Amino acid sequence: MMLPLADLLLSPDDMAAVDRAAAASGIDSYGLMEKAGQAVAASALRHFPGALRYVVLCGPGNNGGDGYVAARALRQSGAEVLLFHLGDLKTLKGDAARAFADCFVAGEALERYLPRAGDMIIDAIFGAGLSRPVPDQLAAIIARVTEAGTPVIAVDLPSGLDGRSGQVLGAAFRAERTITFMTRKPGHLLMPGRDLCGALEVFDIGIPARIVRTHANRMLAENTPAQWLANLPTAASDTHKYKRGHLVVFSGGATATGAARMSAMAGLKAGAGLVTIASPEQALSVNAGMLTAIMLHAIEDEAALREWLSDKRLSTFVLGPGFGAGELARQFALALSDRHLVLDADGITSFRDAPQRLFDAFADGPTRLVLTPHEGEFARLFPDIAADGALSKVEKARAAAARAHAAIIYKGADSVIAAPDGRALINANAPPWLATAGSGDVLAGIIGGLMAQGVPAFEAAAAGVWLHGVAGQRAGKGLTAEDLVAHVTPF
The missing domain is CATH 3.40.50.10260 (YjeF N-terminal domain)
Structure with missing residues (x-):
């Protein structure tokens, strides 16, 4: 176009x-x-x-x-x-x-x-x-x-x-x-x-x-549907839930489940055919009491995750919202290196001391990793890039995407979405009231839902950011993350 x-x-x-x-x-x-x-x-x-x-x-x-x-x-x-x-x-x-x-x-x-x-x-x-x-x-x-x-x-x-x-x-x-x-x-x-x-x-x-x-x-533009609409799935008469992909969102423990639920519901509303929350055993009953359309699966450790991954229909994962930062998050992320992964929040912070381990795990083949850092998280993964005052936000996002072999969403009121090949988009449709607790969890879920349907990482990231902004406009001032989820719709 x-x-x-x-x-x-x-x-x-x-x-x-x-x-x-x-x-x-x-x-x-x-x-x-x-x-x-x-x-x-x-x-x-x-x-x-x-x-x-x-x-x-x-x-x-x-x-x-x-x-x-x-x-x-x-x-x-x-x-x-x-x-x-x-x-x-x-x-x-x-x-x-x-x-x-x-x-x-x-x-x-x-x-x-x-x-x-x-x-x-x-x-x-x-x-x-x-x-x-x-x-x-x-x-x-x-x-x-x-x-x-x-x-x-x-x-x-x-x-x-x-x-x-x-x-x-x-x-x-x-x-x-x-x-x-x-x-x-x-x-x-x-x-x-x-x-x-x-x-x-x-x-x-x-x-x-x-x-x-x-x-x-041609590698820089405003983030609008013209940039990615052709990559979004269209519903055919023979479409069924398995064709629309299976998204998995990881949950924290029993007292840290809300963020995963918001991501999971956002992924479902963005069009994923199936969505499962994977959580420790102790959190299953908490999540079960709050969900109906979302499935549940118990995952305690890396061994259990790797065993579950024998099911190749599990294509796309969201890790980070409410999960907790640390070794378990690192193990889970690295175990998913051959799948599509949206790494957010605690998942990003977990690699602050060894970001190259993450980048190396996703270095080969098509881009499968989406990173969603705000300014502080960006500085944890890319301290030298963040500290370079000669670079614009676009240039920083591009440098980070090339290093990580990932689609980067450098979040903010002017979120920049960048691909490893140098493409970059500046988002301008997000209302200021999107800056609220849980908003980023919803964004991660939207992106995961799009990737589960086969949308490439960069286009899913860009479309997710734009749809997130539209949902914020619809929800209006004073929104909560729950309100935001209710206004998520696929394009």
Whole structure:
């Protein structure tokens, strides 16, 4: 499926290559800047019609050029416009210099701006063209604007935000709206960038789609059904429970059974044909009193598990929720190295001192392992990757997936799903109220349920994260994990 341009993600470097290719093809680059600046001005008038002053802050590059065009368009509309610039205007080059020359609004040095009630700001200082901390004079202006609560529209990206990683470079504006052009950047989706961008609008300024697609990173996109829907099973008239797979979820002892039950029910609702909870003998009666559609099986130790694994219909397992960290979890995980395994929570923590044992066990053949670490668990399995401040969250997830030969879900408000082959997806549909106890257990069960039906590990992980977000939206604010399970549905 060919994605719409607005669904693609281009890094700042990729977008710069698009601009160069557009210019090399004969497209008038100043004409593109004119369209961009006019779009920004139109957005300011549409969304902030009551502003008393439109304050345009311009930087030394093409982002500033967009700002000069916007300032001219706003003045031509009859609005009161103030213009402030960063740096020496004599150093402006190319289209930015032309935009400044065409702008008949007199400007002042950036540091002279003092917010006033009724102002709205157009931030056209750096956009995506920043890879180092903002200069001190800009940091002071950002602090001043933030304290005053003055609304901001950002051009491309809020100045101070890294378009590659979504991280703040010293200080950054918090925009109410961000206007970007042709397509989005990873920093628009990764946190805290997503929050700092506010409402995001992607405006087509006329660069041919063929040029944008040529430079788009086909290994990175937003996590949407377009990325994995073709891999999900479809119900045929001869479908029966054994064709839909058998999922096994491991339970902890008698006082730690709830997490496994939530995973198991989520797996069943995600479409697994059969679901069994495997638990110590002491926990059987507890689970039996709480379940009807889920089967039970007693497993006390590794020997019992290996004997049970002679049944090859047991294809997919979830280990970790409520299980307890330690040697037994390690033994169970390693015993499952030839099956499909979702390793979550305590299962991940159990390998903090010997992660390579886990990675080696699943190193051969197709990807069979899905790891679901939150930030702390990620650092336990991949301490060197987690500590590398030069890497974005996407790059960290990719490095971890390649090392572990696993599909990685680097969880958070901006969960990143990565495959060993370098594919990565950024999830953006999860509501904030999903951050509640037991939510991760439900996610593990959804993924297990999809894998049991034959969905490949990466696609199951990505679909599971998306479906988890949809369930959270349906359940609404104040949800509990039990509520979440009730709203899990297969696509």
